[in-house]
Amino acid sequence: EAGVAQSPRYKIIEKRQSVAFWCNPISGHATLYWYQQILGQGPKLLIQFQNNGVVDDSQLPKDRFSAERLKGVDSTLKIQPAKLEDSAVYLCASGESGNTIYFGEGSWLTVV
Amino acid sequence: RKEVEQDPGPFNVPEGATVAFNCTYSNSASQSFFWYRQDCRKEPKLLMSVYSSGNEDGRFTAQLNRASQYISLLIRDSKLSDSATYLCVVRGVGLTFGTGTQLKVEL
Numbered sequence: 224e225a226g227v228a229q230s231p232r233y234k235i236i237e238k239r240q241s242v243a244f245w246c247n248p249i250s251g252h253a254t255l256y257w258y259q260q261i262l263g264q265g266p267k268l269l270i271q272f273q274n275n276g277v278v279d280d281s282q283l284p285k286d287r288f289s290a291e292r293l294k295g296v297d298s299t300l301k302i303q304p305a306k307l308e309d310s311a312v313y314l315c316a317s318g319e320s321g322n323t324i325y326f327g328e329g330s331w332l333t334v335v
Numbered sequence: 336r337k338e339v340e341q342d343p344g345p346f347n348v349p350e351g352a353t354v355a356f357n358c359t360y361s362n363s364a365s366q367s368f369f370w371y372r373q374d375c376r377k378e379p380k381l382l383m384s385v386y387s388s389g390n391e392d393g394r395f396t397a398q399l400n401r402a403s404q405y406i407s408l409l410i411r412d413s414k415l416s417d418s419a420t421y422l423c424v425v426r427g428v429g430l431t432f433g434t435g436t437q438l439k440v441e442l
Contacts, residue, residue, distance in 0.1 A: 256429065265339075265422055265432035266379065279429050314378060323369075324430060326378035 225249065227327035229315050235333045241303035244330040248296070248317030254278075256324060257290055257300050258314040266314055272298065305334045336361050339433035341423050347439045352413045356436045358406040358423030368399055369424040370408050373435065379422055382408075413440045 228247040236242050248255050253274050258266035269288065271278040275295040283290065287306070292298040302309055310333050318324035341358045348354050360368075368385040383390065385397040385406055396409040406423055418440045423433040 258432075263343075263434075265434045268429050268431070271429045323381050323384075326380070328378050 227315055227317050227325055229313075229327035229330050231330060232328065233331045233333075235335060236305055238307055238334050239304040241301065242305060242332060243299055243301045244313050244315075244332075246298045246300070246315030246327060248298075248315070249325060252317035252319055252325075253295075254318045254324070255292055255298050256316040256318075257298070258316065258326075260312045260314055260329070262311075269300070269313075302332075305332075307334050310334045337433075338362060338431045339423055339425050341433035341436050343434050343436060345437040345439050347441060348413055349441055350413060350415060352440075353409065353411045354413055354438065355410075356408045356421055356423075356438075358408075358433055360404050360406070360423075360425045360431075362425070362427055363401075363404060365404075365425045365427050367426040368406050369426075369430075370395075370397060370406075371422040371424055371432070373420045373422055375419075379432075382421070410438075413438075415440050415442070 230245050255272045257269040260266040269283045270280040270290045272292045275292050290300045312329040314326050314329045316324040316326045339360050370382040371379040372382045373379040383392050385399045387399050389398045394411045398407045420435040420437045422435045425431050
């Protein structure tokens with residue numbers, strides 16, 4: 224079974240530029256999550272989708288971050304404009320309701 | 336108070352040692368509990384779920400105390416390959432992760 228796919232794996236941008244990350248969840252998984260993990264910390268939930276609806280985006284910095292899951296399958300997370308403190312790994316995960324979630328390998332962002 | 340709190344470590348132990356990690360959570364309405372393992376520069380992966388009755392998977396034992404809002408993980412006979420960060424995870428609406436406890440098993 225194919226896992227959660229993410230791209231790009233690595234991205235270096237200058238502050239104030241924009242970046243977009245893409246995620247394709249495991250087939251059939253209705254729930255999709257985006258987490259931000261800063262070095263030395265645990266993953267922090269940015270947004271949770273159930274199909275194409277948002278369940279929780281309370282920790283998403285909405286002035287600069289946006290995410291969508293238009294057809295209830297793959298998802299895009301965008302940052303515009305980026306700040307230095309956005310340097311982190313952006314982890315996409317998917318799962319079936321109430322069960323274990325599975326992570327992709329992550330997209331490593333460095334803002335310089 | 337953080338939703339999920341863990342001692343960040345690192346715990347440096349010799350091979351063969353027994354090591355225990357603890358975790359506390361603040362939301363008494365939390366529904367389910369997990370331990371995830373994260374290797375350096377890799378994504379987190381499920382290690383085991385945690386049940387009130389306690390559960391064991393080989394050298395790993397997990398315990399949950401709902402009254403104290405406390406979760407533990409015990410690793411017996413530590414191996415070099417156990418070196419990783421262990422993340423305590425609590426499910427409410429979504430999954431909330433602790434900061435993780437780093438384990439280094441040494442020769």
